[in-house]
């Protein structure tokens with residue numbers, strides 16, 4: 001299930017919401033409850049085949 005990102009135009013709060021398949025539902029901001037939200041088309045993070053695991057460098 002794809003996750004769409006929304007940005008509230010009232011309080012500029014950003015949140016994610018699961019979008020049902022072919023289902024139009026009103027999305028409201030969980031912060032202020034405003035319906036003036038804008039759907040952000042965030043680039044889908046395609047799983048890049050990277051065998052090398054990212055190391056954790058802890059700055060000491």
Ligand SMILES: [Zn+2]
Nearest residue numbers: 008011029032
């Ligand atoms: Zn809001």
